[in-house]
Amino acid sequence: MTANTLVNSKLVCVALNDKAQLAALEGAFNEAPYKKPPTQPVLYYKPRNTWSVNGAEIEWAKDFDGVDVPAMAVGASLGVVIGKEICRVSAEDALDYVVGYTLVSDFSLPEESYYRPDIKGKCLDGSAPVGPTIVPADQISNPDALRVTLSVNGHLRSNFELSGMQRGVAELISIISHIMTLQPGEMIAVGFAGDRVAVAKGDRVDAQIEGVGTLTNTLGGA
Amino acid sequence: MTANTLVNSKLVCVALNDKAQLAALEGAFNEAPYKKPPTQPVLYYKPRNTWSVNGAEIEWAKDFDGVDVPAMAVGASLGVVIGKEICRVSAEDALDYVVGYTLVSDFSLPEESYYRPDIKGKCLDGSAPVGPTIVPADQISNPDALRVTLSVNGHLRSNFELSGMQRGVAELISIISHIMTLQPGEMIAVGFAGDRVAVAKGDRVDAQIEGVGTLTNTLGGA
Numbered sequence: 001m002t003a004n005t006l007v008n009s010k011l012v013c014v015a016l017n018d019k020a021q022l023a024a025l026e027g028a029f030n031e032a033p034y035k036k037p038p039t040q041p042v043l044y045y046k047p048r049n050t051w052s053v054n055g056a057e058i059e060w061a062k063d064f065d066g067v068d069v070p071a072m073a074v075g076a077s078l079g080v081v082i083g084k085e086i087c088r089v090s091a092e093d094a095l096d097y098v099v100g101y102t103l104v105s106d107f108s109l110p111e112e113s114y115y116r117p118d119i120k121g122k123c124l125d126g127s128a129p130v131g132p133t134i135v136p137a138d139q140i141s142n143p144d145a146l147r148v149t150l151s152v153n154g155h156l157r158s159n160f161e162l163s164g165m166q167r168g169v170a171e172l173i174s175i176i177s178h179i180m181t182l183q184p185g186e187m188i189a190v191g192f193a194g195d196r197v198a199v200a201k202g203d204r205v206d207a208q209i210e211g212v213g214t215l216t217n218t219l220g221g222a
Numbered sequence: 223m224t225a226n227t228l229v230n231s232k233l234v235c236v237a238l239n240d241k242a243q244l245a246a247l248e249g250a251f252n253e254a255p256y257k258k259p260p261t262q263p264v265l266y267y268k269p270r271n272t273w274s275v276n277g278a279e280i281e282w283a284k285d286f287d288g289v290d291v292p293a294m295a296v297g298a299s300l301g302v303v304i305g306k307e308i309c310r311v312s313a314e315d316a317l318d319y320v321v322g323y324t325l326v327s328d329f330s331l332p333e334e335s336y337y338r339p340d341i342k343g344k345c346l347d348g349s350a351p352v353g354p355t356i357v358p359a360d361q362i363s364n365p366d367a368l369r370v371t372l373s374v375n376g377h378l379r380s381n382f383e384l385s386g387m388q389r390g391v392a393e394l395i396s397i398i399s400h401i402m403t404l405q406p407g408e409m410i411a412v413g414f415a416g417d418r419v420a421v422a423k424g425d426r427v428d429a430q431i432e433g434v435g436t437l438t439n440t441l442g443g444a
Contacts, residue, residue: 010270012341032254043341045267048232049402064400066310087347088288119234119265123402125309178286180271180345 005051006081006102006130010186013077013106013122014172015042017165021194041167041175044118046106046128046189052217054131058107060201060221061124068221071110074199075192076150076207076215078143078162079104080169081134082188087181094173097182100134101143103215104189105150105207110196130187132213140211143190144168150197151206160193167191227273228303228324228352232408235299235328235344236394237264239387243416263389263397266340268328268350268411274439276353280329282423282443283346290443293332296421297414298372298429298437300365300384301326302391303356304410309403316395319404322356323365325437326411327372327429332418352409354435362433365412366390372419373428382415389413 016022016038022029029037052058061069083099106128109121140146143162150158162168167175172190176182199205202222207215238244238260244251251259274280283291305321328350331343362368365384372380384390389397394412398404421427424444429437 012269028255033250040342045269047234047267047402049405062310062400064397088284120262120401125403175286178284179342180269181347183271 005053006134007051007187008185009183011046011051011104011128011130011189012176012187013044013046013189014191015044017041017167017191018160018194019164019166022166024194041172043176044122047123049125050123050128052126052129054129054215054217056126056129056217057220058129058217059124059126060219061109069109072107072199072219073110073196074105074107074150074205075196076148076158077104077106077189077192078146078148078209078212079130080143080173080188080190082182082186083184085181085183086173086177089174089177091170091174094170094177095137097173098137099184100136101140101212102130102134103207103209103212104187105129105205105215105217106189106192108196129215129217131215135212146209146212148193149208151208152197152199152203157197158193158195162191165191227275228356229273229409230407231405233268233273233326233350233352233411234398234409235266235268235326235411236413237266239263239389239413240382240416241386241388244388246416263394265398266344269345271347272345272350274348274351276351276437276439278348278351278439279442280351280439281346281348282441283331291331294329294421294441295332295418296327296329296372296427297418298370298380299326299328299411299414300368300370300431300434301352302365302395302410302412304404304408305359305406307403307405308395308399311396311399313392313396316392316399317359319395320359321406322358323362323434324352324356325429325431325434326409327351327427327437327439328411328414330418351437351439353437357434368431368434370415371430373430374419374421374425379419380415380417384413387413
């Protein structure tokens with residue numbers, strides 16, 4: 001199942017990294033239990049069973065009762081590939097540890113809340129295709145200047161300028177490297193547009209970043 | 223770093239599986255944002271950088287500023303080792319997929335809340351020793367009848383009867399296998415006593431289950 005995936009050891013995703021989304025949620029964050037917006041990046045994992053590839057069909061999710069779920073959603077992110085072991089690096093030095101860039105699509109159940117680890121919604125088998133290739137870091141002069149688009153059946157559904165991220169690539173690498181040691185080949189999906197895109201059975205999803213490539217997957221179950 | 227660990231592909235932990243803890247938290251759960259207790263198991267991962275072994279020294283954690291954290295805590299759980307690929311199994315059949323049992327200690331920062339994925343607190347390097355060995359499943363007639371003790375410097379600090387778990391081993395395997403496919407060698411830490419045990423630099427921690435073994439680790443930084 002995990003053979004031939006570009007990711008082979010760890011895929012960490014950053015949630016809530018869209019400034020516009022954070023602004024929209026400000027009211028909710030000021031309620032219990034936190035009573036303030038997140039002060040650190042909110043991270044989640046896409047574990048081994050989720051790893052997939054460009055061109056793969058994404059299985060339509062089933063609920064606990066075995067019945068197909070009514071809705072799925074997708075977001076796309078720049079994927080940052082770590083090239084050297086990295087522990088407690090400064091933001092200034094962080095990009096020196098990046099070997100390349102790719103795309104990560106994250107298929108999930110629609111989010112009901114931003115609390116509790118959403119393992120059920122985020123860890124569907126095969127829900128994290130990565131690719132199509134890893135573009136060498138020296139071909140991307142400023143990752144924060146990229147733009148991630150997401151199209152469904154050829155229609156543009158999301159257009160996210162990474163300059164709209166609450167935290168940029170170097171700052172995120174620095175923070176995460178202060179939480180855990182990162183190893184070569186590990187990946188960080190640095191941020192998704194706040195609005196996930198609804199998808200239906202049989203849809204074709206293209207995630208694209210100019211200069212990085214196009215990651216194409218179709219939804220199964222049709 | 224991860225060579226020779228008993229866990230080699232995935233370690234899923236179950237939080238909030240102590241009936242006494244759930245009862246104590248009932249008031250908090252009935253407040254926003256949920257206004258009810260969890261209806262499904264709350265899961266978290268211990269990723270690759272956390273995997274460690276019996277006898278290892280556990281690194282004392284540092285905060286973002288590089289200064290040692292003031293406090294760490296530990297819990298211990300029965301570790302259930304999957305023997306065959308498993309997808310959407312019933313609770314009745316779930317134990318047929320277990321190849322063996324072991325112990326998992328989970329060192330962490332003290333928990334401040336039960337919301338938001340606590341990647342910083344739960345994913346410290348080397349914070350999840352597993353061992354000392356994997357005991358074949360046929361040597362454990364009823365895993366839910368086991369008792370997990372945790373001693374610090376030879377003094378008993380926690381004594382958790384697994385009959386006090388909100389969900390037993392077979393039910394948990396069934397539920398998790400409906401969320402994600404599990405592969406041979408993957409592990410589930412099925413439940414921890416609600417009260418984590420505070421530890422200090424230099425402490426020796428023994429997690430023990432009769433018939434499964436004793437997992438011993440010491441805290442560094444002393």
